[in-house]
Amino acid sequence: MTHSSRHTRTLRHSPLACGMCTGHQAGLCDMTSPAAPHKPRASQRTVLEVPAGADIVRQGEIGRNSYTVLDGWLFLYCLLQDGRRQILGFALPGDRVNLQIMPRPNAFSIQALTAATVCALPHERLVEALQRHPAAAVTILDLVTCAERIAYEHMTSLGRRTAWERTGHFLIEVYCRSRKTFPAGDAHAITMPFTQSHIADALGLTAVHVNRTLRKMVAENLIAYDHRTLRILDPDRLAEATGFDRDVSLAGPACRDGLDPR
């Protein structure tokens, strides 16, 4: 718990109560009373408070839960034997991670980037829910499918975009997803919870080179970036130059509208 708690504070202005998450709409938390989805029984859910930097899922262990983010930021990452790290994606309030139907050795770890609150759902509970509430299946499948599309977009960045393009692409994605989730605050600036090392590990670069690239974009008047406060000065030009496609990277799952705090 370093100074990330500082950022956490700014992010806490729109926490989701457990009753507001997609899980309830889809009947995932309160399966015993689908008629009153917004009054889940306490026994059906497990809300966890996670300090910044703690892992909630550990690569190699057997995963038994999926998690809905209620507050804070999470990121998924994969570690190689020698410590090289690849950040695979991140999750904001309303997002679900580790959706699975059965326990398996985790292919990745999930860490809280800021202090976070998550709601755990055991896999078998998810399976039951799918059996009982067919509509939930559609919601969940759409969620996973959107996650897959974003993963593919990241693969394209990693394999075929330059450092400059990757960085810009990543910044727009973080910026847009963050503003969508936390609509309050300065209309045109966000505070990123990511360290430049996190960005590097997400983009397959080194922190040094990420820094240079960020400074370059500032010099080019495309962004303002200071103390992790990001402002995108020319969104259209940046999106164009980095090949950012909001239909892919921002495609919300179809059934999530009721969740969006706006």
Place this chain on the structure above:
Amino acid sequence: MTHSSRHTRTLRHSPLACGMCTGHQAGLCDMTSPAAPHKPRASQRTVLEVPAGADIVRQGEIGRNSYTVLDGWLFLYCLLQDGRRQILGFALPGDRVNLQIMPRPNAFSIQALTAATVCALPHERLVEALQRHPAAAVTILDLVTCAERIAYEHMTSLGRRTAWERTGHFLIEVYCRSRKTFPAGDAHAITMPFTQSHIADALGLTAVHVNRTLRKMVAENLIAYDHRTLRILDPDRLAEATGFDRDVSLAGPACRDGLDPR
């Protein structure tokens, strides 16, 4: 259609009849008679013959179907404006691609690597199936979830592994998945339908460098590779050195066993 047709021939020895695909087990093709899943009505399915090199899904267009591969190899890829290509993954007989619950602009294209036969399933048909046959939801979710795990593994390769590691990792994956799907033939060799350019675009490298790397691995006595015939001489050493994890990269979806031609 160049000489890939040559390879196609060798791959045609175990075509799947449409009635054998997972779709039937899950009630996806023949939704009107779940009791007799192996006798689908013709009207419920569309089998397509696709020549090598043809796209069955085109990036940017609105996708309306998912496809089950019955014969041949497909690959998914994403094109940037200027023509740079990233290959996102590949599919063999029994695999399903483009599982979606609703039409959306496609985030990627899907191309037949060899001549292929696929069975199309409209998205709305999939949704109906999920509603009517809850068990199908579990199958499908597991499929998508496994695809996501493999995508994450590829991201890790692209972002954090060296050219040598990526190449080795890719070869083992192709080798294992291919032998699992086409168990007949030379017990220890497979014929790859991929060009070295395909491999390059899958690994974020150039064809020249892929070639050098392959030659190097041959010189190191790890593999034999000639005319696209691949033999892995020291699987354990290669898996170890490239960080290949069969629990992730080969994890079959839970409910696919009945599909496996063996």
Place this chain on the structure above:
DNA sequence: CCCCCACATTGATCTGGATTAAGAGACCCG
């Protein structure tokens, strides 16, 4: 109020993989 420490920044140098170029096979088609 100062110290500490994780982060950010900047410069110098190195290198893995890209680019360019030029043959050599293999297969196809006429």
Place this chain on the structure above:
DNA sequence: CGGGTCTCTTAATCCAGATCAATGTGGGGG
């Protein structure tokens, strides 16, 4: 059977981004 076209192979050179090395700096804890 001969010419055309992909694909593969190898060598020479280049460069984007890595690595190595300092120095700056803000904020939280003592």
